[in-house]
Amino acid sequence: MIRPGQSVGIVGGGWLGVTLALRLAEAGVVVTMFEAATELGGLAAAWSIPTPTGDVTWDRYYHVTLASDSALRRLLADIGLDDTIAWTSTKTGYFSDGRLSPVSTPREFLALPGLSPLAKTRLAATILRGRTVRDWRTLEAVRVERWLTRWSGAETFRRFWVPLLEAKLGDAWPDANAAFIWATIQRLTAARRSGIRDERFGAVPGGYARVLATLAAHLAGLGATVRLGTQVAQVRQRADAGVTVTTDATSEDFDHVIITTTPRVAAALCPQLDDATRARMVAVRYRGVVCASVVLRRPLSPFYLTYLMDDLPFTAIVEMTTMIPPASVGGYTLVYLPRYCAPDDPMFDAPDAEIEAAFLAGLRQVHVVAPDDVVAVRIARAREVFPVPVLEYSELVPPVATGLTGVHLVSSAQIVNATLNVNETVGWAELALTELVVRPVPSTHQ
Template identity: 60%
Template sequence: MSAGPERWAVVGGGMLGLTLALRLAGEGREVTLIESAATAGGLASPWRLETPDGPVTWDRHYHVTLLSDTALRGLLAELGLEPELRWGDTRTGYWAQERLSPVSTPSEFLALPGLSPVAKARLAATIAVGGRIRDWHHMEQIPVAQWLTRWSGRATFERFWLPLLRAKLGEAWPDTSAAFLWATIRRLTAARRQGLGRERFGYVAGGYAKVLDRLAARLAERGVTLRTGATVERVEAASGGGLTATVAGAEPEHFDRVAVTTDAPTAVRICGGLSVEERERLQGIRYQGIVCASLLLRAPLSPYYLTYLFDEMPFTAVVEMTALVDPAELGGHCLVYLPRYVAPDDPLLDAPDAEIRRSFVAALARMHPSVDDEAIAAFRVSRVRRVFAIPTIGYSARVPPMDTSVPGLHLVGSAQIVNGTLNVNETVQLAEAAASRLCATASAVPARVES
């Protein structure tokens, strides 16, 4: 009689589930990765944009890598993709009072409209103070609005900070802790510090399509079974020990341990046997979703990778990807993303593409009069109801733990990222930490014994 390798199911094939599956397999586990979409990748997955000159494939959502993203870069190096990273300096702009202006250098910053010199000095001090704080636990106990008003003053909070908070957090900004700002400033200053004062971002030539292809090939080499187009409807304790995972339309399948990497409401729905306290904890996590349009244009719009918006617009920023990415990657087109972060029940998530196109393109044309239907080679809308967990006051005390009361059932989700922003580097770090922790702790259920 010999004990076979521990059999794991990983539910969710985003970057978290993919990395977790790779690391578990590296520890000798037999892993099945189950993903509901037709292809793996989740928020990082690529899609096709149909243009009159043929299809173009790129990431469904804008993605950049920082020099300081060491966990992600380690994974890319392992996949042989480090030489495929392309780095570039980017510039930032803002749209205020119907005018587009740069805001990348200190002198451009001093030209920000609507703020007195004293207000600008306080604003600069706020960013510097935020960047020097080491203890995020303290920031987590203060509402972000209170912290910003204390350092920047009420007028600057309302004119400068509030539009930026609303852009990412929507109406959840009053409930968000200052740790959100701390994590955001830390990531932005990392981009600048490592890039010698300028913002330096990178991307893999070929985009996430190439990263995901390599990752799938490596998983296959490691013996991981990747099942796509398979939605897990139920995970529960099996009568003879271990767990069963049931995919829609299929028979329950037995595993020794299961890791669920989805958003918290999905985890509550599919995981049977959780305690009332565990369910309440998961249900208490608030999410922000996104409606994100991709536009392929025939000509560039601006020199800015990112344009902040201080005037009310139907989208909350303009991300001109080809200010960084070589347009040759996109059939010579210019790729622009128009994101709008929304609450999971926002009606915009159910609005038809044509309606979103009408309002987004009309607003973009106000900023860039060259934009009209003729200038647009492709337009496609991505909608995701739950993108990231909102870091509310005292969030880290309410984060769901990885172990559940159901033996062998583990939750590993992006809601467990407590002191960072949602990005692939944090995601890879979480997956790697989870794999070593979960492999170090034996399952409470006996491993299957094969004869």
């Protein structure tokens, strides 16, 4: 157990790492965080896209905060940012058989082309069922195809659900369990369940660049050390108690070390793991993403998110500037084109220019985009973003305890009953700490 006054090294400065660092530093623990990249934030970090009128700085991958994201909003409140969130009601589009339709309201849903009234009724029943199921563990034992076919019917499964499953899981979707769809439906309907009338989407003005800079300042104020551009090469349990973290440049000793990377990376960092723990860690299969940020001179649509039923090089269209003011990004329109795929997908090694050409050609199948409309494109790649939710996933996940004294794993792979997002990440980091940290015993003396 970690005690106030002890030293803790944290490997990874994504949202797991920064949440652990903040809460541990607040509890009086001496924190040192190691982040391989030159900035904090991991998948939620910001970047800059050069344009003729100056750099556009926003999140490398699109991020939205929901009004119902209670763990994240508590943390933002603690660092003085929750009140600054700018909230909007967003619209959703649906592209099928070469036609773009709105699908933001029940009336628009009923008017959707390509799905019969019976198919729509069954779809609505499926979503209602997903909303009301409480025991996600039973769904984890059922293949997603079986559950969705049962509730939506074979035709609607093929026409509606398969494109959506492929959009997120690629060719791994047949392995997915039904709790994956349950978790997606739960997130989409979280507001209603938590008593909020309308789900609103929001972002802190300045995006995650501002959130992470504010967090960094808080960490510094609490005395935490953040080592950026510092890749950890090895984590070893010492014979005389304590843990040594080795980087390219140094070795440092800590009372405890928390690794926040994917289990595969954690296994590579820890040569002393026993075979069973190592096997469990490397068995978790992740999905990655290739995502284009496209800066345009004019808006494309009123839709924050457009679902794509047709086969395109990317798997959704996210028009960020329907949610944030264009002034945040130099007055331009910012559109993200993500393609979720396996970590060994050839697209990860394809040249940027090739991906840009293919993605812009795909975008022109949905919207009219003149060559002059495109101001800049930048391609981001992450080979490991979220785990494939296979059957009985929660039974297979590697635990926090690694078998090495003082070495703990707090990983996105352990988020088992939810979609991956910053709110769940913050919530999981805080929950894991309740098991890892000895709370000071309240004094009985006044």
